[in-house]
Amino acid sequence: MSAPAAPRPAPAAPGAGPPGEPAGAPRAPVGRSWRAFAAPAGVLVAGAAWMLYVENSGLDAIERRSLAPHYVWEKTWEHVQLTAVSTLAVLAVALPLGILLSRAWARPGTPIVLAVADIGQSAPTIGVVVLLAVAFGIGFWTTVVALVAYGVLPALRNTMVGLQQVDPALTDAGRGIGMSPAAVLARVELPLASPVILAGIRTTLVLMVGTASIASFVSSGGLGDLITTGVTTQRTPVLLTGCVLIALLALLVDWLGGTAARLLAPKGL
């Protein structure tokens, strides 16, 4: 009888852990073996194959205009920009805030912050994006603010949870051998919490790719433009291209997040 040995990802947060990592999978191959790059290569090949197929499938004038390679590339690049800028902004907000809120003196406030975060999380993204657009007008930065407002919560939650689950005996031991609180934080707590924090960042990245597709509703570009163009002009190839490229981008970013989590996690954990 084989015991289910691998610790499963926390069930409460879908997408927070590595999805379906086979039990006992070797961690070493990253960066050393071609197999680590099979997934992203597959995604890129699939994207290229789709574009080749669609460009050669007898498009009409409207479709050709919306699917011109340079236009699609521009939209993809806008999408990547939105994702990258908002993810960086999320990290800049969530990490310091999470660290601050996990200090001993702030712990009584933790449930309150998490409750507020939960309520915020239940606001529909599209509603938040449109509300901000009504308040501040449309544009790139409005969308970034909306994406950040939405993406901060999971990253913040994982930072706090990650830091809180560090065994207090270890931080005490750190203090006991004469480390300053800052050194304990930097050399004991953060390294031990890093797998959970990195899982949160990965979730944020994937979330941002998906949410950025909503940017097209407030004229901030991105691949969502292809979907909305496809729907309004009733051109299925345009619509499908937008969907396929967003999904592929999300998979690519998920792989990126997973690889980063594996490379950055301290050895010995």
Place this chain on the structure above:
Amino acid sequence: MSFWEYLGDRRELLVFETWQHASMVFQTVLAALVIGVAAGIAVHRSERLATLATGAAGVAFTVPSLALLGLLITPLGLGVAPSVTALTLYSLLPIVRNTVVGLTGVDRTLVEAARGIGMTRAAVLLRIELPLAWPVILTGVRVATQLAMGVGAIAAYVSGPGLGEQIFSGLARLGGANALNMTLAGTLGIVLLALLFDGCFVVVGRLTTPRGIRD
């Protein structure tokens, strides 16, 4: 027109759309619960299948809701059909995942003890495994409900029912009268519904968790 005036003025429409939203989320999550738990039960005994199912759910999770809704327009057209399908598919992911995780997390010794005292496979599943896995499954259903609430708002883009209608009307009138009121009504309505459903889950969880494993 102030927000309160707007709410009073459009009371009937807002109540109707709120009801539609709640009913759509409830029905899709219920359908996803039945399908998801059945799928979880079917795959959890084989480690390979279970890994495959949770992996597939993880990959499917990365597909953005707008893309999924867009993809469903081609086969299903606009309106209720693509909205309900997309919501059910999205709700399935956390439920399947948590069912598998919950069932594989059940202590093997308990299952073997139950087999040892002569219970059939079906009885073990119904009386040991599912009750023990239930809190984890219920967490999955809760996540699914939250998700369906948000995706339900975007469903209005493919002419789906519910409060998303208000948000998209607000977007269409951006800068005009009532744009803010409409968006605010739609957004706050969904937040309130989500909190209401979440409260229900606390109660349901209390009532349906077996006495022995309640905390």
